[in-house]
Amino acid sequence: MSRLGTESAFEVLAKAKQLEAQGKDIIHMEIGQPDFPTPINIIEAAYKAMKDGHTGYCPSAGVPEFREVVAQHITEMRGVTIHPDEVTVTPGAKPIIFFTILALIDEGDEVIYPEPGFPVYESVIDFIGGKAVPLHLREEVGFRFRLEDLEAAISDRTKLLILNSPQNPTGGTLTPEDLEAIAELAQKHNFYVLTDEVYSRILYEGKHDSILSLPGMKERTILIEGHSKTYAMTGWRLGYGIAPQAIADKITRLTINSNSCTATFTQLAGIEALTGPQTSVTQMVSEFQKRRDAIVDGLNAIEGVSCIKPLGAFYVFPNVTQLPISCEALADYLMEEADVALLPGTSFGKYGDGYLRLSYANSLDNIQEALGRMETAISKL
Structure with a gap:
């Protein structure tokens, strides 16, 4: 069992939930799941299947x-x-x-x-x-x-x-x-x-x-x-x-x-x-693209942070090597100081050192709020 690793996103999510239980307002950018509901036609198909006895x-x-x-x-x-x-x-x-x-x-x-x-x-x-x-x-x-x-x-x-x-x-x-x-x-x-x-x-x-x-x-x-x-x-x-x-x-x-x-x-x-209809996929990807553009621009506006524009998925991986602390310490600091939950790049291996991972599967308003909090906190370093 000592050879079996874990997935840090779920550990950080658990820590964020504990802080929320203490009254903190955490913006979640650590977990990789769409923040959209499952399309209703899919839900209805599952419900019909269950009612028809497919259990x-x-x-x-x-x-x-x-x-x-x-x-x-x-x-x-x-x-x-x-x-x-x-x-x-x-x-x-x-x-x-x-x-x-x-x-x-x-x-x-x-x-x-x-x-x-x-x-x-x-x-x-x-x-x-x-x-x-x-x-x-x-x-x-x-x-x-x-x-x-x-x-x-x-x-x-x-x-x-x-x-x-x-x-x-x-x-x-x-x-x-x-x-x-x-x-x-x-x-x-x-x-x-x-x-x-x-x-x-x-x-x-x-x-x-x-x-x-x-x-x-x-x-x-x-x-x-x-x-x-x-x-x-x-x-x-x-x-x-x-x-x-x-x-x-x-x-x-x-x-x-x-x-x-x-x-x-x-x-x-x-x-x-x-x-069935694929409009939900098209709409979701369109919204993710708006969020991607906003978060990349916002991260690049923070002194000491640089971020290239990803071509797919819903993550950004900004470079934070110009900041005076490690990416692990920075991730902890931003959770405690800025109430933003995200992951250090080392959660994804040694070659992730010097980076952060943020999921932009969150609303534009929350993304902008998170960017503002991060800029304020990072300016104090």
Whole structure:
């Protein structure tokens, strides 16, 4: 258990809730979940499914109708034909991370993962005895990696590369050229790719590109997707993986041995999410873009803080290396002094040192208030 890490956002959220219980007015910028309600058509679909009696067990790989809809959706969105048998439904997208690493990695196998990055990647690799190899995402290239860094990280023990685009915590995205270079290396060195694309629809410029779409990559790619971010369904716990059938079967076996299945009525609501009106997604992304622009401008106006404009997701990752304290101390200081809950960059690995992560899944008014509080507090340092 000592090898298993945690996710700092939930720890900071708990601390913020304690301060609120003491009467403090905390602005929450630590937790990564849309502040929009789940669209009503999805809620009504779940309610109807429950009323119709869909409250029991279902096949561990997922409700057949939902797997068919997911396969069709990914086929259309990624431009590569997906069969329902290649879809495994899980309660949230995290189990796909966990189960893929469990299914593919033996003790001593190496897994390359992005850093700063979602902390669960490194946590699970360490937990099962793999060797976690961080791939430095660099601010000077828009929080992407340099190709030479990836080439240097690959060894004859490399079994898996984890990608995340759009990325948590930086909002960075990989380019088509990046993906082509990765695909060439994956085939040359014979490793799998786990591509985490849960923010694929929260994109502000251009279109989403997936390594799954490239020639020769379907056979060695596991795609993570889900409904939590796109449809504001974080608490519903509905995610899925797309994998070659041999790996999908292993993920299903792990599902049987852990959580049996994902709630049937949640999956039926998920069908409505994918096949029903998409206006809520468009409106949410439009609002996130306004917030992104406001928070980036506001952070860059604070002396000692600089922030590049993210291309996707709903996070900013400002550079605070010009300030006289560490990013961990700064995060604590802003919680205590400014009543703003956010995360130090080191919550996402050693390469996050010197940064903060703020989620702008909050109202424009609250964002402006938080920026004002932060500027006042930082001016005292």
